[in-house]
Amino acid sequence: MPARKTFTAYLLFITLAYFTLGFVHIGFALLGLFCMALPFVLLFRDRKKSWCQGYCPRAQFFDLFKKNSYTRQIPGFLLGTRVRDVVLSYFCMNIFFIPASTMMVAAGNMLPIDHVRILIIFEIPLSMPQLFSQPVLPPALLHFSFRIYSMMTTSFLAGTLLALLYRPRTWCRVCPVSTMSDRVLKNVIQISRET
Secondary structure, eight states, rough: OOOHHHHTTHHHHHHHHHHHHHHHHHGGGGHHHHHHHHHHHHHHHSSHIIIIIIHHHHHHHGGGGGOOOOOOOOOOHHHHHHHHHHHHHHHHOOOOOOOOHHHHHHTTSSSOOOOETTTEEEEEEOOOOOOOOOOOOOOHHHHHHHHHHHHHHHHHHHHHHHHSSOOTTTTHHHHHHHHHHHHHHHHHHHHHHOO
16 A cells, blocks of 8 residues: 555544544644644645645545445435535534634623534533543633534534435545635636736
């Protein structure tokens, strides 16, 4: 097995580590910001979807479902642009809502959330065990951490469900990072051709 193949095969452990570390201390949820920024750093550096094509830890995790996947045909509506636009809009709404609500917490206008939520509003009624209580996060940072963890959990659960129902990397068809990467690449290529 080539060295790069061996390396990428272990990237799935980053996904497992991320969700496990949230149970150690919710502050680790902030590592999710790297997962949101790194794809675009690589995109601008390489001028291609390096993250999606080989480094995405989630895609490697979803590949675990290859043996158990029924490989049902992916429904046409998931292959179209409408669902991609809806998922991207949800992602953008989160990107706006998370800092806006964090500023509200910092200003004392709302209480921080202390539970994971699915799709922004549906609270999971179980408290996350925190193996370490230190450092104690300020309310705004606690809120921000739970919001980031909630967004990552929502997309992870959606991707896992799609992997179980259809093909392992079905989520990649609607992933907002992939959608934005496609659009950025299209614009970058167009601009570079014009100059």
